[in-house]
Amino acid sequence: MxxxxxxxxxxxxxxxxxxxxxxxxxxxxxxxxxxxxxxxxxxxxxxxxxxxxxxxxxxxxxxxxTREGLLAALYQDFDVRQTAVMDAAIAAARPTLKDKAGAIAAAYVRCVLTQGREIPQVLAALQGSPEMAAVKRQYQEAFIARCLDILSPFAGAGGLARAGMWAVLGAADALSDAAVGGDIGAEAAQAELFETIVAIVRRSR
CATH class of the missing domain: 1.10.10.60 (Homeodomain-like)
Incomplete structure (x- = not known):
């Protein structure tokens, strides 16, 4: 067998x-x-x-x-994605003040809403952290430089003041936070930010 x-x-x-x-x-x-x-x-x-x-x-x-390093990395990750969305929106917008301002407003609010309530939690957890201070400052400076580059062609001979761009950033943060919290709608946040950007640029003429 x-x-x-x-x-x-x-x-x-x-x-x-x-x-x-x-x-x-x-x-x-x-x-x-x-x-x-x-x-x-x-x-x-x-x-x-x-x-x-x-x-x-x-x-x-x-x-x-550290835990703070992780939270800072999460904030940086959010910022990278937000920058990419804004760059794409700006590139697609027509070369007019209203179109560029609308693209900035829509992209900023949309990115914050996409992340929901996670980013406020990250910011709250990192309150007072040296890591967060450095990351946030870097983000703020980059946003202001980007806005100056995008909006300066529509300003007067004296150009745009950095103070005005800080005002835009403050309005963007406050309006986006209000939209996340449900105090105002996303469209209202975008519309108000758009009006703020346009008004600051026109004031320079």
Missing amino acids: PRTPPAAPPPEPAPRRRMARHERARQLLDVAWALLRAEGADALSLGRLAEEAGVTKPVVYDHFG
Whole structure:
């Protein structure tokens, strides 16, 4: 009687590919946003993030260092996406003051609303943090420089004052926060920000 040949061993699973550093950072930020959205900023610790992401604590500490570093990274991640949306909107807008102002207003409010209540939680958790102060200042300066570049062609001979661009930024933050909180609608926030931008530019003529 012929002998039955032994069964072939099951194939070994393919080795897991080691993530590149930027890929791991993206994964950790995505998990952090989901955790923040589901449970709030109080639940967002480096240890909890490691557990949710399925990695060891040293991996998370290597990327962010501290909880404040993680929160600052989340804010920077939001800012990068907001800048990309605004740049696309500005590029698509016609070269008129009203169209450029409308693109700035719509993009700013839309980005804040897209992130819902997560960004206010990040800001509240980082209140007084040196990391947040540096990140926020960098963002503010970049926004003002971008607005000056976009709107200066429509200003008078004296150009636009930086004080006016700070006023635009303050209005953008306040109106977006009011829209997130449900105090005003998104369209009302965009319309008021649009009027503020146009008025400040026209005042320079």
